[in-house]
Amino acid sequence: MSEAHLDTLADAVLDAWESGAQVDFATAGGDPAICAELAGLERAAAMYAAIGAMRSTQVAPMRPAFFEQLVAAGNEIAKAPALPPRNAPLLGNPVSRQPRWLPFLVGAAAGFLGAYVALSPADGEPPSRMREEFLVRGNYAKIDWKPGTSHSYGSVHGDVVWCTQRQQGFLRIDGLQPLPQGLQYQLWIVDADRTGAPVDGGLFDLASGNEQVVPIHAKLPVREAKAFVVTVEKKGGVVVSEQKDVVAIAGI
């Protein structure tokens, strides 16, 4: 690898804030040499950050109540059936010289390029099956949809299932129509433990008016979900909805 190319990788790892610091992670996914270089630089950066974080005297320790909250959340995940290691890397690199967790790392790195790779435990699995597995684990809330204030896109049926401890859930939606080009459905989660706008629960498209299952991708931890709301927004979504087209509401 050329020194210039190595410098580009180092810049991407070091200065991820800057939009100019970019590297072609799609290429990295297909080239084991670049993957190995990138993994080495990421490892070095992580070790530096780890030592810095551990020696810091500026930061107050985490609250005991928060520690207990994390233990409860972790135990809820740990007691679920173990998810097997993935056989194939996320980016499809057939070469096995790279660390087995490199695809995870490359996926994480791709995030700052706007090409976020969802790292749910069952990537590639149909959402309907993921929902079934979710239901088997128990400890969730289930709420039926009610129609929203807008009826321009059909009349919703179905439900929402959500587990606060696992921070995971699914929408089962029937009766809403595919949207015209340039529009997308966006989920919002009203968290009673937060002030301000609802938490963005992710964007989705519907291919037909028939029943479909959509995984929830909450952009922030949800501590106390009180309601789930689906709106119609411009493609790519919005940070705060004006709620002009509310098509579904599920309140606890």
Next chain:
Amino acid sequence: MDTPLLTQIAAGRPGAVEDFLRGYGNAVWGLARRFCRSAEDAEDATQEILVEIWRNAARYDQNAGSELTFVMTIARRRLIDRARRLGRRPQIELLQEASELPGEPAKFDAAEFDDEVRRAQAAMLQLRPEQRQVLELALNEGRTHHEISVAIGIPLGTVKSHARRGLIRLRNLLGVAQPEQEGDLE
């Protein structure tokens, strides 16, 4: 070799999550607190990171690196992704002024951690002071190259050069790269 805590979590061993938090929780929390504007934001970020790591615990391979490296790699990257998503930058007020940065990395008792951490600490001591200073600001405090240039009063190109050379040298010292690239390239 002891069974990694992530492997134990994936296997559902009671108590593994608490052991994991006692081992690595403060490292994640410490980094999150430096990258987030408030303690509440840092708690959100810490929970987001840890839930993701625990959900993917079965994917950890101890032959590929230490648990701490695995955890901190994901934590650092997720904090950057999160800040970019929320349009928020690290809380600069919390951070030290560049002039107060220590000349040598502070020592800490790494006995409870693995060889990889101890080697990294030793490798950090072999970096040039100016490389350490820039890496400290870039990696531990999330500052951009431009901000570092302003903070310590050196040209942007020199900041980039110190950062690149320092990181590449650290990686080489950790034994990841080819021997012929091990020297300082400056």
